[in-house]
Amino acid sequence: MLLFQRTPAAQVLLPEVNLISTLASSGSLRTAITVVAGLGAYDRVAGATTLVQLAPSRGASTVTGRVGGDLTAIFQITGTPTPPLGWELESGEVPGMELTYNSGEGIAALVGKPLESGTFPIRLVATHGPDRFGRNFTVSITGQAGVSITVQPTSRTVAFGQSVTLAIQASGSEALSYQWYEGVSGDESLPVGGDENTFTTPALETTTNYWVRVSSDLATVNSRTAQITVQPAPPEVVDAVFPAATVGATYSHTVTAVGEPSRFTLTGLPRGLRADAVTGRISGRPEVSGVFQVQVRAARGGSSSPPVSFPLVVKALSQGLVGTFGGLIQRDAASNRGLGGFVSLTTTSNGSYTLRASTTSSSGAARAGAVAYSVKGRLEAAAPQISAKVGGLDLQLSLNAETGEMTGVLGTAGVNGWRARYHATFRPAESLAGYYSAALRLADVGDHGVVTLPQGTGFLTMIVGSNGGLTVLGRTADGQAFSSAAFLGSQGQFWLYTGLYRGGGSLQGEMNLTEEPQVPFFGNVIRGDLTWRKPAVNELAYPGGFGPVNVEVEGAYLAPASRGHVVLGLPETGVVSLHFSEGEIHTSLTNPDLDVVWAETRKFLLPPALENAGRVSLNLNPATGALSGQFSLVDGTFTRNKVAFKGQVIRGSDGDLRAEGSFLLPQLPTAGQAANRTAILSGRVELIQVRGEPAR
Structure with missing residues (x-):
């Protein structure tokens, strides 16, 4: 806040008169000097810092004038320790007038010829470094005698190639006429339009100014300038062929446009593809096949191109690649x-897959x-x-x-x-x-x-x-x-x-x-x-x-895979031979080999115990072909009791070999070796047809 200080009148008047003499016309100057001189010893009145109007209405908060007439509004600040270094209009303006001042003096003036009628609120501020002191004033401008503009033509922003209709409202005591011009207010070089209070511009491609002169037999008034700001021309999408895509495969394509587009809008893309609004790049993996009409727009600022449609062909994934796959992972020391x-793989028509591996x-x-x-x-x-x-x-x-x-x-x-x-x-x-x-x-x-x-x-x-x-x-x-x-x-x-x-x-x-x-x-x-x-x-x-x-x-x-069937490959009714080999079974004193009868009841008939040296038991399941049984070997005082064997009916190239399998035989102990710590070897068991016709 500026500080109050009384100042002798002699220190105030001279600089103020000098300022006024540099700013005002001769008529205004005389008025201003009179006003200032008439202030007398105003600064000797005790009070705070004050900013006042000296002319044309001393002490008032309203300045009055007329359109086209010379107007000088003088303002003074008092009660400051030093004169202000600057003045400014903090808010508001009066068309046709400007603020002038000399730095370091307590006087400022709003000088010019008002261009428009109306009421214009302003805030005038005196500044000295960080200190500021201001006051609100109202400038009231009336029209010339007989003509007054009540509604000015309005500035606006339009799209490239768009026309706009401008309008003005005016009143007067006489009949009014209108002349529109292209350019700033007062420039009469490019008259346009007719004698109407409205004017429709042509399709505009660049920013253009317009104004109108309203006249009567008594007076003429110029409107303010209406600026029609034209947005940039919309970009133009470049015609191009979209490359074909394949379901599930990586896809990339960039749409282009001339005219420096700032963004793209694409619609109609198949599921799985997306578009970058800034670059126009289409990317992703399409999930469905077909022909898709993709609409592309390019925009810059508020201007957008018309949509351009492009066909995008997405080919279906080859049926040979869709389904279930599987196979082996080879033996490899390093891996x-x-x-x-093994691996198993399931692929789908949209290109996705699920893979399982066991290794x-x-x-x-x-x-x-x-x-x-x-x-x-x-x-x-x-x-x-x-x-x-x-x-x-x-x-x-x-x-x-x-x-x-x-x-x-x-x-x-x-x-x-x-x-x-x-x-x-x-x-x-x-x-x-x-x-x-x-x-x-x-x-x-x-x-x-x-x-x-x-x-x-x-x-x-x-x-x-x-x-x-x-x-x-x-x-x-x-x-x-x-x-x-x-x-x-x-x-x-x-x-x-x-x-x-x-x-x-x-x-x-x-x-x-x-x-x-x-x-x-x-x-x-x-x-x-x-x-x-x-x-x-x-x-x-x-x-x-x-x-x-x-x-x-x-x-x-x-x-058949269903239950309840008798398998093929069973022995013919008659004699079959059960034969054991390998596993060092030949070292035993007991020979478990045995001829048995396969009966019509699909069961084995074993010989008497005296003929069954190995005490063999034997079973064959007709529904599954599973062979099972056991035998015993006696070698002196050492008996290998109930050695199990398992086998399976096999229909192989040897028609008489009806079933085969294996047994695990503990070996005879050596001197000093525990019987339960001997090696165990694998031997072979075979069921061979020796009677009757070959099995069907």
């Missing part, structure tokens, strides 16, 4: 400690079992369609839409698989569905008779559903029960993978189920090759481990 594994971690404990992993994602447009991390290893899979093959790598281990061929409703595996069995035998001749390898015959049974899915249950030659599940490929191929020995070993490989069209079902056979690995373990049966060793698979159809 899965040589234990292999042994390369970094886990030595006896750690297989770990199940699950990964979800979207197929890429080209091979490899799948790239993901599984158990810390890089997985890449390529799918062949034509052949249905799935190939790739997990770490450094190869992956090989195929697409499921059958569907319970649309493509049922009618001629392949059923109940099967197969023998698992050592494939390499060099492995036959090797005591460090199980010499018995393993076996499996398998149920194939109408959807081509299959489940496997089996038993290895050293007594390990296992299970597996898979499905049939286009060539009847399927895989088997099972972890063994508490995760330290495995049995895996690929097999084929083929059919003989001339012999429906009866001609369906299984062939394949497996590999079998056991780790070194602290147990009596093969503690040093083995493998992987090669195992051949041979089997055939037995019965």
